[in-house]
Amino acid sequence: MTQRHIRREAVSDQVFALLRDRILGGALPPGSALTAERDLAAEFGVNRHAVREAVKRLQQARLVEVSHGGRTLVLDWRHTAGLDLAVGIAAADGGPSVQDLTRDALEMRACIGADAARLCALRRSDSAAARIVRATDRYARSGPDLVELGAADVDWWRLIVEGSGNLAYLLAFNSLVSGTLPVADVPDDLRTAELLDVEAHLRLAAHIEAREAEPAERLARELLSRSVPTTPKAVR
Structure with a gap:
């Protein structure tokens, strides 16, 4: 993936949106491991706290879960997500129009x-x-x-x-x-x-x-x- 730096306002929200779109668009398929926190921080040019907050929101949206081994795994959003994700689904690359x-x-x-x-x-x-x-x-x-x-x-x-x-x-x-x-x-x-x-x-x-x-x-x-x-x- 190419490196993408993002704006400094609402940093964790932007990281959440980018990761959400990768999951909804299929770039991160169900069962795959989410990129490590430090690597995501380096890719987006943000601190690890922003990444941690974004991942927490992904968990709340039932897009990922933390496995017993400590890895964060991508869930099948069609089986786990709720109505609150609808706007994100429409905005994601490769998702429904x-x-x-x-x-x-x-x-x-x-x-x-x-x-x-x-x-x-x-x-x-x-x-x-x-x-x-x-x-x-x-x-x-x-x-x-x-x-x-x-x-x-x-x-x-x-x-x-x-x-x-x-x-x-x-x-x-x-x-x-x-x-x-x-x-x-x-x-x-x-x-x-x-x-x-x-x-x-x-x-x-x-x-x-x-x-x-x-x-x-x-x-x-x-x-x-x-x-x-x-x-x-x-x-x-």
């Missing part, structure tokens, strides 16, 4: 949203149902501006996911809307059919209020699937 990862995230959004709507219809409290209905009315008054509709849509879905009582769904929802996953950057024109269908939002809220779980699930999946890109995904 941002477009593919966006499609994956939108497909996950449709699956989670559909089941959250089903669970919300089954589990929601009377007060939660009332909040969803009020939020639906606010949503209907937000259009036709897509930016306003997008913000109202996030608030509306948050109430549904919270009403599902599923904490894992709620944490995934937070990742989807916070920018951890690239769904937050999807162009509004891709989501036009979903956002402008106020009638479907009203019907979904009515299904939840009436505790009609299966119709709520079907309608939520149909509504959210409209934002999934129809172009074929690259096969890697």
Whole structure:
């Protein structure tokens, strides 16, 4: 590998990103030993403390583990990493493209949203149902501006996911809307059919209020699937 010196600000973050990209891109395959700390420090022109902090972050991301013999071994990230790695996957050389990862995230959004709507219809409290209905009315008054509709849509879905009582769904929802996953950057024109269908939002809220779980699930999946890109995904 050619020697690469890096900027002095946020040194450990930059070392982490470079090593992460090597792992995600396949330059450091699963089961291989991570380059020795002193050699990495020399390659990047940084002190060993920065390398140590970067390796610690790799461990936290479940990209490497320290073996009993003291060696740091690369893990198969497809088996060990979590959603917090999604942005890094898109940025890595040789990894999935941002477009593919966006499609994956939108497909996950449709699956989670559909089941959250089903669970919300089954589990929601009377007060939660009332909040969803009020939020639906606010949503209907937000259009036709897509930016306003997008913000109202996030608030509306948050109430549904919270009403599902599923904490894992709620944490995934937070990742989807916070920018951890690239769904937050999807162009509004891709989501036009979903956002402008106020009638479907009203019907979904009515299904939840009436505790009609299966119709709520079907309608939520149909509504959210409209934002999934129809172009074929690259096969890697």
